Amino acid sequence: MAAGNEIVLQMNNITKIFPGVKALDDVSIDLHKGEVLGILGENGAGKSTLIKILAGNYIKDSGEIYIDGKLYEIKGPAEAMSSGIRVIYQELNTLNNLTVAENIFIGEQIVSGPFKRVDWKAMNRKAQELLAALNVNLDPNAIIGDLTVSEKQIVEIAKAISKDAKILVMDEPTAALSEEETQSLFSIIRTLKSKGVSIIYISHRLKEIFAITDRVTVLRDGKKVGSLATRETSENRLVEMMVGRDIKDMYPKREIQPGDVVMEVKNLTADGFIDISFKVRKGEILGIFGLLGSGRTSLVKALFGANKIKSGHIIINGKSLNIKNPQVARNEKIGLVPLDRKAEGLALMMGVKENITLANISELGKSFLIAREQERKKAGKWVEEIGIRTPSVDQEVSSLSGGNQQKVVLAKWLESGSKIIILNEPTRGIDVGAKIEIYKLMQDLCEKGSSIIMISSELPEIMSIADRIMVMSKGRFTEEYLRKEASEEKLLHAACL
Amino acid sequence: MDEIESATSTAVKKQKTRFNNTVILFIILAVMFALFSYIGRPFFFSRLNLIPMLNNLSFIGIVAAVLTMVMISGEIDFSVGGNIGLTACLTALLLERGLPGWLVVIIALCGGLLMGAFNGMLVTVVGVNSIMATIGTMFIWRGIGYTLSNGESILAMNPVIDFIGRGFIFRVIPFPIILLVVFFLLTYVIMNQSKWGRRIYAIGANPIASFLSGINVKRVKFINFLFCGFTASLGGLILTSLSAVGMPQHGQGLELVIVSSIILGGTALGGGKGQILGTLAGVLILSILYNFLTIMNIYYFYIQIVQGTVLILVVSTYEIRQAMARRRI
């Protein structure tokens, strides 16, 4: 596991500014040959931005990048690739209709003979070799669409190294993997290390950082907090560096007196999950924790009428209901702040006021005409109450920052009178300041009698905000913990069952 | 973290450009009109030309107004031309059989509703892409038209039907113009002031978010298609009345002109953006252009060349403007 001393990558004083937010502020990192460098940080710390700059998807505002000692101007993804940089993203980019071998050799199919014909035999053979070098057994003729997420990831890795990657970046690679698959991934990483590939491993899972990295760099709020050799540090130290303040201040705690049961779910089964039962009480925050693929999003979509229910019951305030579409859910005062707020929560080309009234258009006046004054007043009220930073209620939502966009989505459900609000990863991609505001909002709502169901994969967050935490794994319910009983190990363990 | 999109523009600026667009179009319209009046004098600017031109433009405009609603919601309806052909033949046939005019009108309009419903079902229930679906139904409607009329033109004379295209209100204003004004007012109010219109814009802007906000996307789209089918039939009635015959060729090639007008008027192909007034300007501009070319005795098929080129030019301008906006980031 000894890493070489030569520096293959140096990113110096990188700064990147987006309107409204400084994503990276004078960040410098360096990567040694054959080492695994972990980059650790909360959502919004700047990890993704840094990687996108390295991969050529964003252009840095200032700073220099040196590869093998030479200054590089990475103007686009092509240059990054030719410099030996390969990135494996969370959202896998594979061509589902083609075979494993083809995916590995996209654009560079092996040709032979005078007519330069595609040599399938050679391609399959070479693919087999690459996979064997990773100690993996996959049929090069298999169609990608049939493979599991873990196998697709392996294909992506094989693709990366087929083009002689010098620097391999993995962005949250274990999000969708089981414990076993994660171990396989780690052994592949070790194999790559021994071949001299340098790896940047991005994660916010401390266990993995300690398992596989040689050094770790911590980012927070766009700044580099520090770089340490992994074995010379501890979990607490890293968490402290990541969060930067005492956790107690970060997540305002409060005790609640839960009221009556507002929602009861009995033996619910739909696409993505089986036989889930739980209760939600008035005024409480129920957290749902689980890994990618555990069925959390499928569950909340079913609660909201966006995922057809196969069996089971949903009981709201004592009435058993058939929530067959989001209209019904909305009428029953349920709201959903979706995972991807831009794609699923907002009409980006419309203004703040239009988005706030989006779920309550029928109430915009008594006739079939829109009462414009009423609309402005309603929007204005929420902008103030929730603290949405926008020049006006007419402002196009696409120009707001992530945190404010999220607030608009929340305002939409408040405007339509939701009493049970489901939030799917509410603080993803939001800067720390806005995060705290959203936590506070959530607490305020609960104090006023609403109930919240929150999906989160951030352990510190869910352990501090949720009153109860339900854990899901592979579509099933595994464990439930009260806040004071929960711990990172217990939750992670339950999530991997 | 794609804050890159956040920089683009403020809402106020965008609203101004949208309005400016329509104003520019009307200016172009005025210039064109003056130009053609001069070059085509004295015939162009005479009652003999203007009245038929306005009548023709009316039925195109009516269909375009409602089709704009469909396009803003993110769909399209290429079958309007076929609908017109079918309605024309159906009308003429029924009149031949001796059915009273008012009954024929009702039947024709119901036929339009049925066609709209079929399109609506294909798109919302079966889930076919509306471009392909309506190209398919375009052929079906036209084919049925040919079948009903056996390929021939059938005389369509009847007091009620005659009035639709050739009647006058208050002795001076042609009935089709009244219909045109009514429809544009109606669609303007619907799109710009009503809740229904707001839903349509929302669906065009982001159908998923609209769905997840409790809007019944399928129902809105279906009703839009119903309205479009109905209106196309009304257009068919007007055309039948204007020409006094029901021909299966009626409305052939209309899709090209109407869609071009709508896009020229500022409606984006993907939906979410567009103005009814813009469509009006687009319809006026293209109708006057093609009328002028016809008067100058240019062969119909050469005019078709212009129509195709106009479509490409119009969409190109839109695409280029989009690309420029993106590059400004």
Place this chain on the structure above:
Amino acid sequence: MEKIERKYSAFMNFLRTPTPTLIGIYIVMLVLFTLASRNFLTIQNLKGIFNNFAVFGILSAGVTIVMIGGGFDLAIGSTAGLAGIVSAVLLMKGIEVPTPVVFLVAIAIGCSVGLINGLIITKVGINPIITTLGTLAVIRGVCYFWADLNPRILNVFIQNLGRIYVGNVFPITTIYIIAAFVILSLILKFTRFGRDLFTIGGNENLARLAGIHVDRIKIISYVISGFFCSIAGLILISQLGSGRPEYGTGAELEVLTIVVLGGVVVGGGKGNYLGVFIALVIIQTISNGMVLLDVPVYIRMVVKGALLVLVISIDALRNRKNLQLY
């Protein structure tokens, strides 16, 4: 052991394509038509079926390439018509351009149209359907430049091009189609161009990132489509014996139906020529069946439109695993 396994998986992959279903449909149809009309299963009739689908077959060859790459070409009918009428004019008494030159001109026309389509779609960035809708109109209009000429085809070579039967049984046009399909299948399977085409159709962004010259390949696919339009145009004037500006009108309808039925997915990334061939035979058999059963001309038109709608509905239902909620 390894070899047998690999063969197994290739066969399994084949079974998952729509092709086996198509073969099934065809067999059922054969039976039904044979029962319905005693003229169906005659050599004469079958010869006719296979000769008639010449134009549609050649056109589908080109369109399939475009569609696998994610594109669309609605202008095929007009382009074939243009190539046809220009060739007919050039062969006219009084002009009589030598046959090889006529061939070159026809091919040049088709490829230029394809080039223009490709350029507009890739460089300006307009939706392929809208673009080819526009060029369809423009080119059809251009066909009418020669509307009053009415050239008859007297050139023997051209006459035979679309009409001879090899050994008095097999239409030569079917040989063209089979040859084209085979060559194109080989190109799809064994050239980088072909594989890149599938890649682009599957995920254009990924293709770009992988360094594939997406624009270049798309343009080439449109030029190929244009090339086949030229050939189709020549066959048209050969079979019909003259050059008229309206030839080819409406061909898009049947070709689209055939191609989509044959398993080529609208949007790209999937498709194979075996399926297209069988779909071609099926659609033509239906056309022929309708004639034999004395179905009136215009109803046939309705049936063709209905077939397209049916076929795209099946395609939509097949390719949507979770029925769209919105």
